Amino acid sequence: xxxxxxxxxxxxxxxxxxxxxxxxxxxxxxxxxxxxxxxxxxxxxxxxxxxxxxxxxxxxxxxxxxxxxxxxxxxxxxxxxxxxxxxxxxxxxxxxxxxxxxxxxxxxxxxxx
Amino acid sequence: xxxxxxxxxxxxxxxxxxxxxxxxxxxxxxxxxxxxxxxxxxxxxxxxxxxxxxxxxxxxxxxxxxxxxxxxxxxxxxxxxxxxxxxxxxxxxxxxxxxxxxxxxxxxxxxxxxxxxxxxxxxxxxxxxxxxxxxxxxxxxxxxxxxxxxxxxxxxxxxxxxxxxxxxxxxxxxxxxxxxxxxxxxxxxxxxxxxxxxxxxxxxxxxxxxxxxxxxxxxxxxxxxxxxxxxxxxxxxxxxxxxxxxxxxxxxxxxxxxxxxxxxxxxxxxxxxxxxxxxxxxxxxxxxxxxxxxxxxxxxxxxxxxxxxxxxxxxxxxxxxxxxxxxxxxxxxxxxxxxxxxxxxxxxxxxxxxxxxxxxxxxxxxxxxxxxxxxxxxxxxxxxxxxxxxxxxxxxxxxxxxxxxxxxxxxxxxxx
Numbered sequence: 001x002x003x004x005x006x007x008x009x010x011x012x013x014x015x016x017x018x019x020x021x022x023x024x025x026x027x028x029x030x031x032x033x034x035x036x037x038x039x040x041x042x043x044x045x046x047x048x049x050x051x052x053x054x055x056x057x058x059x060x061x062x063x064x065x066x067x068x069x070x071x072x073x074x075x076x077x078x079x080x081x082x083x084x085x086x087x088x089x090x091x092x093x094x095x096x097x098x099x100x101x102x103x104x105x106x107x108x109x110x111x112x113x
Numbered sequence: 114x115x116x117x118x119x120x121x122x123x124x125x126x127x128x129x130x131x132x133x134x135x136x137x138x139x140x141x142x143x144x145x146x147x148x149x150x151x152x153x154x155x156x157x158x159x160x161x162x163x164x165x166x167x168x169x170x171x172x173x174x175x176x177x178x179x180x181x182x183x184x185x186x187x188x189x190x191x192x193x194x195x196x197x198x199x200x201x202x203x204x205x206x207x208x209x210x211x212x213x214x215x216x217x218x219x220x221x222x223x224x225x226x227x228x229x230x231x232x233x234x235x236x237x238x239x240x241x242x243x244x245x246x247x248x249x250x251x252x253x254x255x256x257x258x259x260x261x262x263x264x265x266x267x268x269x270x271x272x273x274x275x276x277x278x279x280x281x282x283x284x285x286x287x288x289x290x291x292x293x294x295x296x297x298x299x300x301x302x303x304x305x306x307x308x309x310x311x312x313x314x315x316x317x318x319x320x321x322x323x324x325x326x327x328x329x330x331x332x333x334x335x336x337x338x339x340x341x342x343x344x345x346x347x348x349x350x351x352x353x354x355x356x357x358x359x360x361x362x363x364x365x366x367x368x369x370x371x372x373x374x375x376x377x378x379x380x381x382x383x384x385x386x387x388x389x390x391x392x393x394x395x396x397x398x399x400x401x402x403x404x405x406x407x408x409x410x411x412x413x414x415x416x417x418x419x420x421x422x423x424x425x426x427x428x429x430x431x432x433x434x435x436x437x438x439x440x441x442x443x444x445x446x447x448x449x450x451x452x453x454x455x456x457x458x459x460x461x462x463x464x465x466x467x468x469x470x471x472x473x474x475x476x477x478x479x480x481x482x483x484x485x486x487x488x489x490x491x492x493x494x495x496x497x498x499x500x501x502x503x504x505x506x507x508x509x510x511x512x513x514x515x516x517x518x519x520x521x522x523x524x525x526x527x528x529x
Contacts, residue, residue: 031438035450036472042442
């Protein structure tokens with residue numbers, strides 16, 4: 001079993017303001033993965049307000065918004081046999097219905113020296 | 114007041130169950146864990162004396178006080194002999210951990226503290242959870258090896274071996290049983306809660322057909338959890354949540370079994386047979402449990418058990434699903450996964466529930482097929498029967514086989 005990080009991005013950089021129904025749907029999705037014993041890490045939601053980007057030459061800007069329109073609003077780590085299975089899990093995520101995207105990235109296991 | 118039992122033969126087994134563990138705990142605290150066998154010998158001798166004298170002289174007015182006095186005297190004699198042996202025979206007075214005999218007495222405070230200390234001594238992380246439960250049953254609840262074997266559906270020899278190893282670890286443990294230290298208690302509290310939780314579940318979900326032993330396991334677990342809530346050092350929100358959970362589950366103990374010992378499914382239970390007294394006490398401890406920020410798995414499970422005591426309305430299964438969602442994120446277990454799926458099916462419909470269940474990869478479990486049988490019953494009777502048959506072939510429990518078989522018969526009659 002391999003670990004895959006699912007990275008959630010919102011559409012349009014709008015602040016995510018989920019309704020109780022949306023929250024319930026997201027929780028159902030997450031718990032559904034946990035019920036298969038395939039959740040490696042429940043991850044975190046990432047704040048849109050308390051966000052800065054640090055650039056070279058001591059430049060600090062507010063948020064990640066200036067250059068990309070959609071921003072990362074959270075991640076979880078799942079267990080899957082291969083990337084196709086991880087993609088199937090991502091496809092069921094309710095964020096897609098709201099126009100968001102889910103990026104699937106395999107975690108590279110460092111080889112022991 | 115209840116009428117006094119007529120003969121010592123009726124009174125003794127009851128007193129034995131109640132007082133053996135208490136007296137052993139008090140004496141063990143006196144002698145230290147290394148000498149637990151000495152403590153047990155003195156208690157056994159005390160009961161032997163009772164069986165010899167009571168039939169002849171009659172039952173004393175206060176049987177428990179009689180037992181305490183005899184045990185105290187035997188302990189003093191033992192300590193006296195020990196001192197003589199150490200000083201006169203061996204010529205040395207070793208620094209023993211045993212306390213001078215004068216300081217020794219049985220009273221409610223000492224009994225409660227000793228039992229609490231003993232719970233923490235028994236729940237030694239060096240022992241496996243199964244071994245801790247066996248040890249708890251033997252030392253804290255005065256169960257015989259036969260009764261423990263019956264509760265676990267194991268052979269007596271297996272239990273004996275498990276207990277021998279566990280007792281060796283107990284004797285070698287450096288746990289300070291004399292003084293309850295806050296740090297030691299904090300360190301072991303999680304283990305203690307888990308062992309009591311498992312002890313209760315062993316009784317509640319046990320495959321053993323012996324209804325009396327199962328009820329005993331539940332009430333013993335509740336008695337020990339109650340001890341935790343009565344001591345300031347252990348009266349945590351988790352302990353209260355655990356006791357609330359036990360009260361709610363315990364309230365249904367009588368209603369979930371028919372006269373032949375067959376399981377009655379939750380929805381078919383006669384709700385007037387639920388113990389309102391235990392539900393009220395469950396509410397009390399759940400309120401106590403919710404005074405802090407902590408939401409342990411006991412909080413979540415007590416919350417689910419609370420909702421089960423309420424009548425079905427529109428929001429009920431939403432709440433239960435929500436709690437199961439949180440529970441499965443705290444800790445995965447196949448049972449939680451299956452129960453969550455049941456709640457999911459109640460909220461989103463059985464067909465959605467079936468889809469959710471198919472993802473679980475629990476086809477090896479009887480409970481999975483029992484759930485699928487239940488969900489398919491209104492959707493596709495043929496598939497429901499297939500799943501129930503599979504569940505029957507997988508379960509080892511005789512009463513469960515009967516319960517499932519009954520459903521198969523009911524569905525077959527429906528299709529004809």
